[in-house]
Amino acid sequence: MRINNYISASGYCSRRKADELILQKKVKINGRVASIGDQVGEKDRVEVDGKRIGQKKKHVYIAFNKPEGVICTTERHIKNNIIDFIGYEERIFPIGRLDKDSEGLILLTSDGSIVNEVLRAENGHEKEYRVTLNHAFDADFLEQMQSGVVIFNPVKKKHEKTLPCKIQKSDATTFSIILSQGLNRQIRRMSEALGYEVVKLKRVRFLNIKLGNLKLGHYRPLSDEEVKNLLNKKNK
Secondary structure (H helix, E strand, C coil), X not given: CEHHHHHHHCCCCCHHHHHHHHHCCCEEECCEECCCCCECCCCCCEEECCXXXXXXXXXXXXXEEECCCCECCCCCCCCCEHHHHHCCCCCCEEECCCCCCCEEEEEEECCCCCXXXXXXXXXXXXXEEEEEECCXXXXXXXXXXXXXXXXXXXXXXXXXXXXXXXXXXXXXXXXXXXXCCCCCCHHHHHHHHCCCCEEEEEEEEECCEECCCCCCXXXXXXXXXXXXXXXXXXXC
């Protein structure tokens, strides 16, 4: 494991802060000053500012039913941040984001080393949503959504067509959609491009992990099987 991941996984600080500590020569591995990118094994001794740290024996993995208005950030100075809302006793990180105006399933973990790996775009992990629009849609709307819609990508700062997805009508204004990519506010941008407004968006599944009957604003630990599946996806 890379040294910054090791420090983050111990709960000492974030990976970014760990890199800063390494550059400041405040981190040692088996008595020698560490460098960015160094690898650490289970038997290695890691010290930060002269204090030995070690990985936690068991990481936390939870599923949370996020209400509208809660912001998926670890920045504690931001009002309604997800960390303060949950109030978990250990340091945890959200795996990905669910925008402020949406509700539903989001995962959080103390294992900072898996977050970016699980979310890598090329992995194409499925995420399922229930969406309600401001007025009735037709078959043409479903076909265009399923085939891909040209929207603005704020990260790349250009327009691009979304990847094909799975979509199923529930009633006149509601549908379920399964995405394998996660562009910023993607479903909202797709709907807006076709002349509709999303009035309710709820994530109900991430990979094999389902929201189920989890109450709004509550969380639960992932089952052993769910954790196993999550960690297997990370390594693919």
